Amino acid sequence: MNTSYYDVIIVGGGASALMCAATINANSDMKVLILEKNEVLAKKVKISGGGKCNITNVDVQAKHYLGNPYFINDVFRIFSKDDLLQFLDEHNLTPTIRKNRYYFCQKSSEEIISLFLKQMQRSEKITNCEVLDISKEEELFTVKTSMKNYYATNVVVATGAISFSQVGVSGLGLEIAQKFGHKTSSFLPALCGLTLQKEQFWMKELSGISTEVKIEIESRIVVEDLLFAHKGISGPAVLSASLYWNKGIMIINFLPNSDLETLLLSSKKMLSTLLPLPKRFTQEFLKSINIEDKAIPKYTTQELAKIKRLQSYTFSPAGHFGLTKAEVCKGGIDCKAIDAKSMMSKKVDNLYFTGEVLDITGELGGYNFQWAFSSGFVAGSSIYSKSL
Numbered sequence: 001m002n003t004s005y006y007d008v009i010i011v012g013g014g015a016s017a018l019m020c021a022a023t024i025n026a027n028s029d030m031k032v033l034i035l036e037k038n039e040v041l042a043k044k045v046k047i048s049g050g051g052k053c054n055i056t057n058v059d060v061q062a063k064h065y066l067g068n069p070y071f072i073n074d075v076f077r078i079f080s081k082d083d084l085l086q087f088l089d090e091h092n093l094t095p096t097i098r099k100n101r102y103y104f105c106q107k108s109s110e111e112i113i114s115l116f117l118k119q120m121q122r123s124e125k126i127t128n129c130e131v132l133d134i135s136k137e138e139e140l141f142t143v144k145t146s147m148k149n150y151y152a153t154n155v156v157v158a159t160g161a162i163s164f165s166q167v168g169v170s171g172l173g174l175e176i177a178q179k180f181g182h183k184t185s186s187f188l189p190a191l192c193g194l195t196l197q198k199e200q201f202w203m204k205e206l207s208g209i210s211t212e213v214k215i216e217i218e219s220r221i222v223v224e225d226l227l228f229a230h231k232g233i234s235g236p237a238v239l240s241a242s243l244y245w246n247k248g249i250m251i252i253n254f255l256p257n258s259d260l261e262t263l264l265l266s267s268k269k270m271l272s273t274l275l276p277l278p279k280r281f282t283q284e285f286l287k288s289i290n291i292e293d294k295a296i297p298k299y300t301t302q303e304l305a306k307i308k309r310l311q312s313y314t315f316s317p318a319g320h321f322g323l324t325k326a327e328v329c330k331g332g333i334d335c336k337a338i339d340a341k342s343m344m345s346k347k348v349d350n351l352y353f354t355g356e357v358l359d360i361t362g363e364l365g366g367y368n369f370q371w372a373f374s375s376g377f378v379a380g381s382s383i384y385s386k387s388l
Contacts, residue, residue: 270295
């Protein structure tokens with residue numbers, strides 16, 4: 001018997017790989033092997049969300065993703081946010097909710113990692129193993145690694161993208177897809193901070209200050225906190241907005257919960273005292289438009305018109321913080337040649353793709369882990385169902 005043969009080889013040991021292996025193990029006796037380049041599985045899962053793993057979001061819909069909405073919806077119909085929460089509950093993991101929208105592990109990401117490792121005990125795991133190439137002859141895949149060759153009837157590519165270099169990511173998934181005839185788009189930074197044009201350098205004086213904003217970009221709207229940083233702007237709102245930004249303009253409303261018109265008409269206070277914004281922010285904003293901080297009645301009509309830009313501040317970012325600072329990547333394998341009901345390639349039987357390697361990317365806030373878990377489940381359930 002060939003001891004290097006497996007029913008399923010999963011390339012990568014991240015979130016979608018863990019869900020895929022756990023799903024197969026729970027429903028069949030198939031022989032599964034996970035090959036991971038790092039020294040441990042789930043390295044990115046462990047450090048995500050400040051070490052507590054932002055598992056999913058209260059509002060999981062295709063509108064929070066960049067990618068084919070029909071494909072996304074088809075996958076979520078098979079394994080939704082509610083299905084994920086039920087799965088966790090069945091295995092005694094109850095997430096905590098922050099800001100009424102984000103699900104996190106209560107204590108640490110080790111909770112969800114331990115859950116998966118327990119559910120996939122029968123899967124063989126080889127770490128510190130780099131996959132070099134995958135080929136197929138007739139019905140058998142050969143997976144060439146830095147250790148030896150392994151063979152399988154089914155291969156799942158769950159290699160992720162190329163952000164988070166500290167967790168040993170690579171562009172292998174795209175190379176494999178291209179080899180088997182799939183169209184791909186290059187990975188680009190997503191969920192990262194944005195740098196500023198000279199006209200916005202006043203924001204650099206506000207490093208460390210955070211305030212809630214509404215950002216409009218490419219017909220998308222994001223409402224969350226913006227953080228001013230040394231290099232530019234960051235924080236949840238900017239990270240999510242960066243997903244949709246392509247060297248164009250964005251509009252920031254710094255007072256998303258206020259009626260500025262009414263405030264300016266009904267008060268005699270100093271502007272920096274009146275506005276529900278950090279005082280330093282208001283002062284630096286006024287400097288940037290060459291207006292003094294003074295009592296509201298002392299402003300001219302023209303000055304008030306400039307101040308109202310606070311609710312429609314339009315500018316074009318200079319760039320982004322780069323791949324090393326990006327939470328995830330946008331781009332990946334074109335989903336047109338992937339079956340959403342199985343995650344299997346339409347070009348190569350028994351070749352599957354899951355998680356971030358596909359051209360589907362979510363906003364900040366648990367959306368990408370939900371996508372990883374859902375796509376991993378769909379692939380795993382499709383594989384084991386074929387063996388019945």
